[in-house]
Amino acid sequence: xxxxxxxxxxxxxxxxxxxxxxxxxxxxxxxxxxxxxxxxxxxxxxxxxxxxxxxxxxxxxxxxxxxxxxxxxxxxxxxxxxxxxxxxxxxxxxxxxxxxxxxxxxxxxxxxxxxxxxxxxxxxxxxxxxxxxxxxxxxxxxxxxxxxxxxxxxxxxxxxxxxxxxxxxxxxxxxxxxxxxxxxxxxxxxxxxxxxxxxxxxxxxxxxxxxxxxxxxxxxxxxxxxxxxxxxxxxxxxxxxxxxxxxxxxxxxxxxxxxxxxxxxxxxxxxxxxxxxxxxxxxxxxxxxxxxxxxxxxxxxxxxxxxxxxxxxxxxxxxxxxxxxxxxxxxxxxxxxxxxxxxxxxxxxxxxxxxxxxxxxxxxxxxxxxxxxxxxxxxxxxxxxxxxxxxxxxxxxxxxxxxxxxxxxxxxxxxxxxxxxxxxxxxxxxxxxxxxxxxxxxxxxxxxxxxxxxxxxxxxxxxxxxxxxxxxxxxxxxxxxxxxxxxxxxxxxxxxxxxxxxxxx
Amino acid sequence: xxxxxxxxxxxxxxxxxxxxxxxxxxxxxxxxxxxxxxxxxxxxxxxxxxxxxxxxxxxxxxxxxxxxxxxxxxxxxxxxxxxxxxxxxxxxxxxxxxxxxxxxxxxxxxxxxxxxxxxxxxx
Numbered sequence: 201x202x203x204x205x206x207x208x209x210x211x212x213x214x215x216x217x218x219x220x221x222x223x224x225x226x227x228x229x230x231x232x233x234x235x236x237x238x239x240x241x242x243x244x245x246x247x248x249x250x251x252x253x254x255x256x257x258x259x260x261x262x263x264x265x266x267x268x269x270x271x272x273x274x275x276x277x278x279x280x281x282x283x284x285x286x287x288x289x290x291x292x293x294x295x296x297x298x299x300x301x302x303x304x305x306x307x308x309x310x311x312x313x314x315x316x317x318x319x320x321x322x323x324x325x326x327x328x329x330x331x332x333x334x335x336x337x338x339x340x341x342x343x344x345x346x347x348x349x350x351x352x353x354x355x356x357x358x359x360x361x362x363x364x365x366x367x368x369x370x371x372x373x374x375x376x377x378x379x380x381x382x383x384x385x386x387x388x389x390x391x392x393x394x395x396x397x398x399x400x401x402x403x404x405x406x407x408x409x410x411x412x413x414x415x416x417x418x419x420x421x422x423x424x425x426x427x428x429x430x431x432x433x434x435x436x437x438x439x440x441x442x443x444x445x446x447x448x449x450x451x452x453x454x455x456x457x458x459x460x461x462x463x464x465x466x467x468x469x470x471x472x473x474x475x476x477x478x479x480x481x482x483x484x485x486x487x488x489x490x491x492x493x494x495x496x497x498x499x500x501x502x503x504x505x506x507x508x509x510x511x512x513x514x515x516x517x518x519x520x521x522x523x524x525x526x527x528x529x530x531x532x533x534x535x536x537x538x539x540x541x542x543x544x545x546x547x548x549x550x551x552x553x554x555x556x557x558x559x560x561x562x563x564x565x566x567x568x569x570x571x572x573x574x575x576x577x578x579x580x581x582x583x584x585x586x587x588x589x590x591x592x593x594x595x596x597x598x599x600x601x602x603x604x605x606x607x608x609x610x611x612x613x614x615x616x617x618x619x620x621x622x623x624x625x626x627x628x629x630x631x632x633x634x635x636x637x638x639x640x641x642x643x644x645x646x647x648x649x650x651x652x653x654x655x656x657x658x659x660x661x662x663x664x665x666x667x668x669x670x671x672x673x674x675x676x677x678x679x680x681x682x683x684x685x686x687x688x689x690x691x692x693x694x695x696x697x698x699x700x701x702x703x704x705x
Numbered sequence: 706x707x708x709x710x711x712x713x714x715x716x717x718x719x720x721x722x723x724x725x726x727x728x729x730x731x732x733x734x735x736x737x738x739x740x741x742x743x744x745x746x747x748x749x750x751x752x753x754x755x756x757x758x759x760x761x762x763x764x765x766x767x768x769x770x771x772x773x774x775x776x777x778x779x780x781x782x783x784x785x786x787x788x789x790x791x792x793x794x795x796x797x798x799x800x801x802x803x804x805x806x807x808x809x810x811x812x813x814x815x816x817x818x819x820x821x822x823x824x825x826x827x828x
Contacts, residue, residue: 617723
């Protein structure tokens with residue numbers, strides 16, 4: 201019942217499109233890239249065997265447009281689609297539309313995505329599988345008053361989540377009655393803007409938890425495996441910034457309990473392909489409690505750390521499972537070897553509320569050194585577009601020990617110049633050097649409690665060396681550039697990035 | 706003394722640095738730290754100044770105004786929310802950089818605003 205995939209269309213952009221296209225090339229399967237007008241010169245376009253323009257920059261008219269993507273697959277003879285993460289990756293309608301068009305969706309079946317995408321159904325499955333869950337509910341009446349009443353029933357502190365959401369977008373923590381009404385309204389606005397659905401889920405917030413997730417792989421032949429954990433406690437506004445494996449909090453016994461819980465849940469859900477079962481972990485060691493959070497029915501951004509320690513290529517595994525092959529491993533044959541840490545390099549300004557930044561990459565050089573893997577879709581002379589998320593690259597460091605992986609990550613970041621746009625590079629170094637990170641004493645509120653101090657550090661004024669270089673550069677290039685407008689705060693016209701033309705020193 | 710090594714590379718104080726200039730500012734990277742030095746690159750003399758407070762009261766990128774919480778005449782404290790923007794799938798709060806009084810609003814709810822254009826006038 202195995203049928204080799206002939207040609208795979210990658211319904212994504214950026215680093216993950218590059219990652220999946222490379223996997224296709226490694227497996228000798230022709231690939232099809234899709235791109236919006238904003239991405240016409242992006243690396244994934246050149247890497248694929250065929251590239252199809254699918255529309256303007258706006259995601260709704262390009263990477264989120266199911267009919268256009270399916271047409272591109274038909275026109276290019278693609279018999280499978282890899283959705284990457286984000287965009288249509290957890291969209292049951294898209295998975296179903298692929299199936300109807302006779303195209304293999306590289307992921308779980310539509311019905312499984314739909315069930316696990318609903319927080320209520322996912323919790324019911326977890327309960328059925330004997331996996332512990334956090335108290336919470338989706339109020340049937342979604343008026344602000346009714347959601348507030350649900351919040352009081354669940355008990356403060358609470359977390360408001362978009363019912364249709366994922367990836368941490370639009371989540372709000374509310375600690376007391378005073379901020380409840382404004383918080384509900386803001387959460388609803390963000391949920392509506394991000395997912396076109398303002399339905400909110402109210403959940404008890406577990407204090408000082410760790411975010412520990414289990415990678416699972418399931419084939420069409422009743423085999424379900426866990427590929428151990430990823431600790432993703434370093435997050436801000438529920439978006440992950442640093443991930444690692446193994447988790448400093450897990451003992452072999454706890455790891456096995458969590459792994460087996462994830463497998464039980466995946467079996468109960470009829471899961472197929474790669475997926476991630478997210479848990480909140482309270483406490484450490486054998487006596488810690490864990491609670492089921494949600495299942496991400498796709499490849500995760502942070503999948504490389506699992507690949508570094510298990511030696512399993514998760515994208516190859518996804519493609520093999522989609523082709524009907526059996527998983528090539530037994531649970532007992534899988535091991536964690538050494539340690540891996542991933543940091544997400546974002547175009548954002550840590551000194552200014554992490555505001556996402558869009559703009560040109562006037563100078564961009566990726567470091568190359570032992571134990572470092574960089575997954576990126578960025579290039580020197582490229583840009584970070586205002587239309588998409590601000591992830592520039594993922595830097596993954598591995599080593600025999602956590603300490604070596606940590607030091608390698610720092611060394612690589614110190615040799616990773618990205619100029620023309622503000623990034624979180626120095627902030628990442630400060631996180632990795634923080635005594636609590638060094639000792640592994642982290643929880644999901646780490647950036648909330650330690651972030652302020654870290655940020656003031658990264659907002660310092662330029663040292664004399666930087667000013668010297670600036671003066672030298674100015675004296676070299678005097679008269680080369682031309683002034684635009686007269687605004688003190690920079691270009692104020694439409695399309696500012698069009699008017700910014702960098703030059704090299 | 707800083708020395709240009711070519712192709713954006715510099716040596717300063719025995720360390721390797723990278724730099725690139727734009728019309729109004731210079732970007733410098735030294736061992737993981739990025740510095741933005743404001744100043745007109747046309748003339749040789751550096752006129753550095755810290756990012757102006759005005760910058761904090763303007764959109765960092767093209768964004769949509771989703772809510773305006775400030776009202777003209779209102780006294781605000783440093784860190785108070787003035788305007789909520791949305792771009793790149795995220796809410797971007799625009800907060801008062803220091804205490805003061807809101808003089809006038811220069812945006813409307815639902816408006817698409819461009820970077821660098823002040824949204825709120827303070828006094």
